[in-house]
Amino acid sequence: MQRLLFFIVLVLAISACKTKDGSGHNSNQEHKYTNELINESSPYLLQHAHNPVNWHPWNDETLAKAKAENKMLLISIGYSACHWCHVMEHESFEDTLVARIMNENFIPIKIDREERPDVDDVYMTACHMSSKRSCGWPLNAFALSDGRPVFAGTYYPKKEWIDVLQYFVKSYKDEPAEMEKYAQSLTEGIKNQEAIIFNDADKNFNKPNLQTISDNFLSNVDFQLGGRKGAPKFPMPTNWEFLLKYNHFTGDKQALEAVNVTLTEMANGGIYDHLGGGFARYSTDAMWKAPHFEKMLYDNGQLVSLYSEAFKMTKNPLYAARVQETLEFVARELTDENGGFYSSLDADSEGEEGKFYVWHQSEIDSLLGVKNAATFSDYYEVKSGGNWEEHKNILHRKMPAQRVAKKNNMTEEDLAKIIAGSKKILFAERAKRIRPGLDDKILTSWNALMMKGYANAFEAFGDEAYKNAAVKNGEFILKEVMRRDGRLNRNYKDGKSVINAFSDDYALMIQGFVSLYQITFDTKWLDNADKLAQYAITHFQNKESKMFYYTSDEDAELIARKSEIADNVIPGSNSSMARALFSLGTYIYKPDYIETAKQMMHNIQDQIISSPQPNFYSNWCNLYLDLVRPPYEVAIVGKDYETKRNELLKNYLPNALLLGGDKEGKMELLQDKLQEGETMIYVCQNKVCKLPVTDVKNALELIK
Numbered sequence: 001m002q003r004l005l006f007f008i009v010l011v012l013a014i015s016a017c018k019t020k021d022g023s024g025h026n027s028n029q030e031h032k033y034t035n036e037l038i039n040e041s042s043p044y045l046l047q048h049a050h051n052p053v054n055w056h057p058w059n060d061e062t063l064a065k066a067k068a069e070n071k072m073l074l075i076s077i078g079y080s081a082c083h084w085c086h087v088m089e090h091e092s093f094e095d096t097l098v099a100r101i102m103n104e105n106f107i108p109i110k111i112d113r114e115e116r117p118d119v120d121d122v123y124m125t126a127c128h129m130s131s132k133r134s135c136g137w138p139l140n141a142f143a144l145s146d147g148r149p150v151f152a153g154t155y156y157p158k159k160e161w162i163d164v165l166q167y168f169v170k171s172y173k174d175e176p177a178e179m180e181k182y183a184q185s186l187t188e189g190i191k192n193q194e195a196i197i198f199n200d201a202d203k204n205f206n207k208p209n210l211q212t213i214s215d216n217f218l219s220n221v222d223f224q225l226g227g228r229k230g231a232p233k234f235p236m237p238t239n240w241e242f243l244l245k246y247n248h249f250t251g252d253k254q255a256l257e258a259v260n261v262t263l264t265e266m267a268n269g270g271i272y273d274h275l276g277g278g279f280a281r282y283s284t285d286a287m288w289k290a291p292h293f294e295k296m297l298y299d300n301g302q303l304v305s306l307y308s309e310a311f312k313m314t315k316n317p318l319y320a321a322r323v324q325e326t327l328e329f330v331a332r333e334l335t336d337e338n339g340g341f342y343s344s345l346d347a348d349s350e351g352e353e354g355k356f357y358v359w360h361q362s363e364i365d366s367l368l369g370v371k372n373a374a375t376f377s378d379y380y381e382v383k384s385g386g387n388w389e390e391h392k393n394i395l396h397r398k399m400p401a402q403r404v405a406k407k408n409n410m411t412e413e414d415l416a417k418i419i420a421g422s423k424k425i426l427f428a429e430r431a432k433r434i435r436p437g438l439d440d441k442i443l444t445s446w447n448a449l450m451m452k453g454y455a456n457a458f459e460a461f462g463d464e465a466y467k468n469a470a471v472k473n474g475e476f477i478l479k480e481v482m483r484r485d486g487r488l489n490r491n492y493k494d495g496k497s498v499i500n501a502f503s504d505d506y507a508l509m510i511q512g513f514v515s516l517y518q519i520t521f522d523t524k525w526l527d528n529a530d531k532l533a534q535y536a537i538t539h540f541q542n543k544e545s546k547m548f549y550y551t552s553d554e555d556a557e558l559i560a561r562k563s564e565i566a567d568n569v570i571p572g573s574n575s576s577m578a579r580a581l582f583s584l585g586t587y588i589y590k591p592d593y594i595e596t597a598k599q600m601m602h603n604i605q606d607q608i609i610s611s612p613q614p615n616f617y618s619n620w621c622n623l624y625l626d627l628v629r630p631p632y633e634v635a636i637v638g639k640d641y642e643t644k645r646n647e648l649l650k651n652y653l654p655n656a657l658l659l660g661g662d663k664e665g666k667m668e669l670l671q672d673k674l675q676e677g678e679t680m681i682y683v684c685q686n687k688v689c690k691l692p693v694t695d696v697k698n699a700l701e702l703i704k
Contacts, residue, residue: 052099080439081294127152226262277329304453339472448512486535507576571619636660638679
């Protein structure tokens with residue numbers, strides 16, 4: 001096995017020196033080969049359906065075939081918008097020599113990580129444990145026929161990939177005992193990762209611990225450029241949600257500074273599409289300038305929520321503009337007519353990353369004319385020699401508008417008109433280019449994030465179109481994705497919804513439905529959220545620890561049934577479930593939901609408090625704030641409830657849950673609160689209410 005480890009290190013060292021290459025698909029061979037992926041609905045899997053590699057989908061039949069033929073599994077995992085996935089396909093998976101080696105010696109399996117994050121998580125963990133270096137996508141794992149991994153790595157250039165394939169062919173034939181031994185060790189390590197036990201000590205959520213968490217949080221912030229120190233930079237919305245809330249509760253100025261510098265730098269950076277709206281997945285540099293150009297629904301949903309909440313706090317018009325423009329992008333390019341939201345736009349077009357988005361100075365000059373082009377170029381840092389690679393320009397902002405106006409001898413009002421007009425011209429011209437690929441599958445948890453984004457935008461700005469989009473998405477979920485017993489599916493495309501959902505789908509959709517209730521006061525959203533919670537507790541919860549497995553007990557077993565503890569760009573399923581149960585339990589008065597949330601927090605609070613990087617638990621940190629500062633229940637009852645609710649929602653109220661209507665209905669928190677001829681606002685906490693008021697201003701004073 002030492003030879004295996006030595007070889008792996010050698011290959012990784014070589015493959016780390018990546019060279020960019022086009023990733024376009026060979027349309028001439030489109031129908032020369034067809035494999036079993038042709039029957040799948042995932043756009044990513046369909047991209048590989050005509051490779052000469054005899055790809056199989058992940059299912060029981062494929063695994064049975066591997067056992068029957070006594071072959072290793074070669075599991076390749078990626079997603080539609082992944083640049084290096086396309087590169088490896090073009091270099092290796094479209095090559096007949098490589099395909100012959102793979103087909104003769106392995107059972108090749110292709111997986112869309114966005115559809116099957118459970119499988120991805122198992123083999124990504126194997127990658128981190130076996131390669132001892134950073135891992136990513138494409139993820140390529142070698143496993144025994146029963147699925148136990150032997151090794152996993154990421155992108156390999158063609159020559160190194162052939163070497164890797166031939167090594168495992170030889171090792172599987174000559175050293176089966178060693179392969180078995182290594183698979184057993186790696187599998188045990190995967191099973192033991194992130195194991196959380198029940199903490200039966202007294203629960204103690206307090207301000208000193210919160211201060212420790214905040215101090216550690218802020219120590220990792222780049223106060224000049226925003227985000228975490230160093231590069232690359234990811235948006236990480238729940239990080240800034242925590243610091244925004246922390247500032248609200250404590251008045252900590254440094255926390256608010258961290259949020260504002262980050263949101264401003266992202267809004268002005270190249271990570272933002274200044275012509276078409278929307279954010280790319282991350283910045284490759286420390287200045288938010290050069291993005292990895294793929295646009296993901298989950299980023300944009302969360303960032304719409306974050307910028308909306310930050311606008312409530314700061315009233316910064318830049319934040320309002322980014323919300324408006326991003327939602328225009330989502331409506332235009334990521335929204336299905338049935339109300340569902342698509343997953344992503346590719347980073348590549350015409351086989352080149354970012355080609356759709358970047359500009360040469362000469363193009364801008366010819367389209368805008370000399371004078372306006374000079375002004376536009378000053379505004380967006382466009383250079384004659386380019387501000388990026390190959391003389392190309394990424395639009396981003398450094399110089400304040402006041403300085404640009406002064407440099408070009410004009411008022412800021414005139415500058416604004418020129419920039420707006422120029423953007424329209426360039427946007428129209430850009431629309432003529434070959435577009436990046438669209439991944440039009442609809443994923444439940446990602447739709448929940450976008451649903452909540454629209455709801456938060458309605459709260460901040462009062463635009464009925466935002467409310468309507470959120471509600472339409474909710475209705476789509478009820479009709480196409482959710483069953484009467486509360487079971488969800490993970491995916492939807494072309495009328496098909498076939499993959500059983502995971503715990504993050506339930507947790508985030510509960511939060512999405514709760515957000516719909518807050519902007520509509522329609523109790524059906526709470527009723528359906530409760531159905532989801534009951535189903536999740538029945539089929540996902542570890543009854544001993546009270547934490548939640550990622551997969552349902554109704555799913556086919558993988559080599560390990562894992563629980564997701566840490567938070568990433570998408571918050572983890574356990575922190576999301578704990579937050580969902582806490583808010584839902586407060587709304588519908590289910591103490592057992594609240595106690596479950598508290599126990600989950602209690603189970604992991606020690607490692608969060610002791611961590612020098614609590615940003616990896618940022619969603620848990622948001623829950624910790626709620627437990628230290630319990631939320632207000634704000635009941636608005638009477639005929640004018642809608643006006644008063646919407647007025648309240650425009651304020652930054654992270655510690656308030658709004659409920660009500662023109663009648664008391666069945667909600668326990670609304671009983672005996674209707675007064676004839678009046679619309680009363682009751683500010684309560686832990687079911688104890690202060691004297692009711694009729695004026696929103698007075699209610700805000702009681703909440704503070």
